[in-house]
Amino acid sequence: MAPITTALFALSLSLSTLSLISAHGHVTGIVADGKWYSGWNGEMKYQNPLPLTAGWQADVLDNGFIAPTAFAAPDIICHKSAKNGNAYIPAKPGSKITFQWNTWPVSHKGPILDYLAPCNGDCTTVDKTKLLFTKFAEGAWKSGDNPGTWVTDDLVKNNISWTTTLPANLAPGNYVWRHEIIALHAAGSANGAQAYPQCVNFKIEGAGTQGLVGGTPATAFYTPSDPGILFNLYGAFKGYTIPGPALAKFVRRGVRGWVG
Numbered sequence: 001m002a003p004i005t006t007a008l009f010a011l012s013l014s015l016s017t018l019s020l021i022s023a024h025g026h027v028t029g030i031v032a033d034g035k036w037y038s039g040w041n042g043e044m045k046y047q048n049p050l051p052l053t054a055g056w057q058a059d060v061l062d063n064g065f066i067a068p069t070a071f072a073a074p075d076i077i078c079h080k081s082a083k084n085g086n087a088y089i090p091a092k093p094g095s096k097i098t099f100q101w102n103t104w105p106v107s108h109k110g111p112i113l114d115y116l117a118p119c120n121g122d123c124t125t126v127d128k129t130k131l132l133f134t135k136f137a138e139g140a141w142k143s144g145d146n147p148g149t150w151v152t153d154d155l156v157k158n159n160i161s162w163t164t165t166l167p168a169n170l171a172p173g174n175y176v177w178r179h180e181i182i183a184l185h186a187a188g189s190a191n192g193a194q195a196y197p198q199c200v201n202f203k204i205e206g207a208g209t210q211g212l213v214g215g216t217p218a219t220a221f222y223t224p225s226d227p228g229i230l231f232n233l234y235g236a237f238k239g240y241t242i243p244g245p246a247l248a249k250f251v252r253r254g255v256r257g258w259v260g
């Protein structure tokens with residue numbers, strides 16, 4: 001009996017260790033100007049027909065993540081095996097948008113990043129590999145070290161939600177918003193960072209005049225050796241380099257588009 005008990009104990013121990021490492025989250029809903037829209041939830045894939053969600057349909061039943069070795073492959077764009085969201089959330093320049101996560105472990109500290117890509121047509125059918133993203137909001141390290149205080153601590157305190165404002169003069173049109181958390185709790189080891197992207201279709205109304213110029217395919221955002229991807233949270237540090245393309249600066253007047 002003893003060896004079996006020991007083996008079972010070892011198994012349950014390794015399973016609980018595994019779930020500690022892999023317990024994370026996904027976006028369950030989006031609040032736009034005070035109105036709640038359901039996001040994509042992994043179990044929706046069993047529904048026929050699929051529910052209408054602006055959230056892109058990713059394989060997130062396991063609340064899983066994309067690892068650095070896959071950062072150049074299409075899964076980094078809108079998460080694992082993502083297919084286009086089949087609806088839109090209406091919003092306008094300056095709208096307050098809140099992403100509601102189902103859960104987020106406080107250990108999963110790291111940057112929170114927001115990108116927009118114009119669909120130049122219909123976001124429900126656009127080819128995700130053609131999307132060119134502009135990073136327009138970001139946050140990460142705040143203070144301290146080992147592990148320090150991070151914006152993800154604010155997300156956890158704020159009912160596991162994150163609020164960002166749409167650019168004030170964004171031109172009307174259809175856009176994919178790519179909201180992402182990168183968890184760094186294991187990022188001190190090669191391939192240890194965990195990216196949790198979620199794409200959501202937005203139909204921007206209003207009278208904004210500034211479109212997005214340039215942009216970067218998500219498959220070119222990060223490499224496994226970027227200083228903000230291979231990063232030891234559990235040591236002494238005085239700063240942190242946020243990964244991905246430079247934050248776009250919104251030009252208020254006189255210039256069309258964004259400069260990054």
Ligand SMILES: *[C@@H]1O[C@H](CO)[C@@H](O)[C@H](O)[C@H]1NC(C)=O
Pocket residue numbers: 100101102159
């Ligand atoms: C917290 O989030 C849940 C959804 O996970 C929501 O139902 C609830 O209203 C939120 N509470 C507050 C105070 O915003």
Ligand SMILES: [Cu+2]
Pocket residue numbers: 020021022023024025108183194
């Ligand atoms: Cu996790």
